[in-house]
Amino acid sequence: MDHSRGWISTPLTDDLLRGALELERTERGGLLPHRLPAPARARSGGDEQVAQAESQPSGVRVVFRTRATAVxxxxxxxxxxHRGVPPRPDGAYDLYVDGKPAGRATASGGNVLMVDLSDGSRELFPGRVGSVRFAGLPGEAKNVEIWLPYTETTELIALRTDAPVAALEPGGRRVxxxxxxSISQGSAADSSATAWPALAAAVGGxxxxxxxxxxxxxxxxxTACALRDTPADLISVKIGINLVNRDVMRLSDFGPAVHGFLDTVRDGHPTAPLLVVSPILCPVQEDTPGPAAPDVSDGQVGFTALGDPADAALGKLTLRVVREELAxxxxxxxxxxxYLFHLDGLTLYGEADHAELPLPDRLHPDTxxxxxxGERFGAFAFGPGGPFAEGADSP
Structure with a gap:
C-alpha cells in the first residue's frame, strides 16, 4: 500500500452498513454481517448449510459519504x-457512486472451506486478511456503496480512504x-448487485x-420469526424450490407449513404488503420430485432430480404442484x-426464457x-397498480 497518499482509517460501525440483520464484533475487532439474528441461528440446530448461507452477505453494503478518490x-x-471441481470465480465487490456502477474488485487471501460433494464432509483451511481497492473516484462529495459478495462469508476488518468519511442519514426510502x-441470494449472478432482488430494488427505489x-x-x-421481527415496509417470500429439491415434506404438510409461516410473518407486519412468489421454471423438477443431487461432469457441477415422477400422485412435491397449491x-x-398478493414465478422466467437463457447448471439462472x-419483478411489484407501488400499501 502507498502510505504517501495520506490514508484515513475509519472505524467500521453499524451506521456504515446496510442490509444485515445483525453485525457481530469479531475477535480481530472487525464486523461480521449476519442475515439471520442470533436467536434464529441458535434455533437452526447448528445446520451448516444455514450457517454458511446466512453469513454470506448478499445485499449487504458498506455505505458512506466522502470526497475520497480512493477507498x-x-x-x-x-x-x-468443492473437492475435484475447479474453483469458483472470486466474489465480486461492486462499487456504486451516487447510485451508479463505478467499479468492481475482488479480495485476495482468505480462508477456504473445502466441501466434498460425495459425502458432504467439510474442512477449513485458514488464510490471511486481504484487501479490496477502488481508485480514481471523483473528488467531489458523493454517496459511496460497496456491495459485498453473496458467495463469500466476509469479515470486515478495516476501512481506509484518502478523505474523511461520514455515515449517511437514513434517506426515508421504504424497506x-x-x-x-439460492436464486434470490444470487446464484449464479456475477455479484450481489446484479442478483435479481438488487436489480428489482433499484427499479423500485x-x-x-x-x-x-x-x-x-x-x-x-x-426464519419466519426473523422476518416477523425485522422492520420493513414491503415483504416478499419466494417459496418452493428448496422444498422440492431437498424433499423435506409432502403435500399434506406443505399447506399447513405455508399457513404457519405466513401467520408468523403477519404477527409482526399485519398490514405490510406481503407478496408470495412461486418458483421460476426448473425443468428437472417441474414434474419430478426430489431430492436433487449434484452431478459432476468434466469438472462442472450440474443438478439432477432423483425422485420418481409417479410419486407425485402419492404426495411428493414437484414445482408444478407447489405453484398450484401456493395460488x-x-x-x-x-x-x-x-394486503396479501401472489406472483406466479413462471411470469418471471418460463419456458420461452429457458429456451433463450437456459439454466447453466440446470438449477440457477445466469446473470x-x-x-x-429483476426487471419483470420490478415492473410487476413496483409498477402502476402493483402491490409495492407507492400509495398501494393500503386497500
Missing part, C-alpha cells in the same frame, strides 16, 4: 470450494424485506434487506387479508436471466 477495505473472506432460496438462504428456504419457523392458499387467505427476472 480500501480490508476483509477476511471465507470461500467455499423491502425479501426471503427466498427501495432499501433491500435480502434474507434469502441458499438451500435453506424451507419454511423454517426460525390456492394465497387466494384463500386474501379473502380476509387485503442475463437474473436481469430479466
Amino acid at each position: 480500501e477495505l480490508d476483509v477476511l473472506r471465507t470461500v467455499t470450494a 423491502w424485506l425479501h426471503h427466498g432460496s 427501495v432499501e433491500l434487506v435480502n434474507v434469502s438462504l441458499a438451500g435453506s428456504a424451507l419454511l423454517d419457523p426460525f 390456492r392458499i394465497v387466494a384463500e387467505r386474501a379473502v380476509s387479508d387485503p 442475463a436471466a437474473h436481469r430479466r427476472i
Whole structure:
C-alpha cells in the first residue's frame, strides 16, 4: 500500500452498513454481517448449510459519504470450494457512486472451506486478511456503496480512504424485506448487485434487506420469526424450490407449513404488503420430485432430480404442484387479508426464457436471466397498480 497518499482509517460501525440483520464484533475487532439474528441461528440446530448461507452477505453494503478518490477495505473472506471441481470465480465487490456502477474488485487471501460433494464432509483451511481497492473516484462529495459478495462469508476488518468519511442519514426510502432460496441470494449472478432482488430494488427505489438462504428456504419457523421481527415496509417470500429439491415434506404438510409461516410473518407486519412468489421454471423438477443431487461432469457441477415422477400422485412435491397449491392458499387467505398478493414465478422466467437463457447448471439462472427476472419483478411489484407501488400499501 502507498502510505504517501495520506490514508484515513475509519472505524467500521453499524451506521456504515446496510442490509444485515445483525453485525457481530469479531475477535480481530472487525464486523461480521449476519442475515439471520442470533436467536434464529441458535434455533437452526447448528445446520451448516444455514450457517454458511446466512453469513454470506448478499445485499449487504458498506455505505458512506466522502470526497475520497480512493477507498480500501480490508476483509477476511471465507470461500467455499468443492473437492475435484475447479474453483469458483472470486466474489465480486461492486462499487456504486451516487447510485451508479463505478467499479468492481475482488479480495485476495482468505480462508477456504473445502466441501466434498460425495459425502458432504467439510474442512477449513485458514488464510490471511486481504484487501479490496477502488481508485480514481471523483473528488467531489458523493454517496459511496460497496456491495459485498453473496458467495463469500466476509469479515470486515478495516476501512481506509484518502478523505474523511461520514455515515449517511437514513434517506426515508421504504424497506423491502425479501426471503427466498439460492436464486434470490444470487446464484449464479456475477455479484450481489446484479442478483435479481438488487436489480428489482433499484427499479423500485427501495432499501433491500435480502434474507434469502441458499438451500435453506424451507419454511423454517426460525426464519419466519426473523422476518416477523425485522422492520420493513414491503415483504416478499419466494417459496418452493428448496422444498422440492431437498424433499423435506409432502403435500399434506406443505399447506399447513405455508399457513404457519405466513401467520408468523403477519404477527409482526399485519398490514405490510406481503407478496408470495412461486418458483421460476426448473425443468428437472417441474414434474419430478426430489431430492436433487449434484452431478459432476468434466469438472462442472450440474443438478439432477432423483425422485420418481409417479410419486407425485402419492404426495411428493414437484414445482408444478407447489405453484398450484401456493395460488390456492394465497387466494384463500386474501379473502380476509387485503394486503396479501401472489406472483406466479413462471411470469418471471418460463419456458420461452429457458429456451433463450437456459439454466447453466440446470438449477440457477445466469446473470442475463437474473436481469430479466429483476426487471419483470420490478415492473410487476413496483409498477402502476402493483402491490409495492407507492400509495398501494393500503386497500
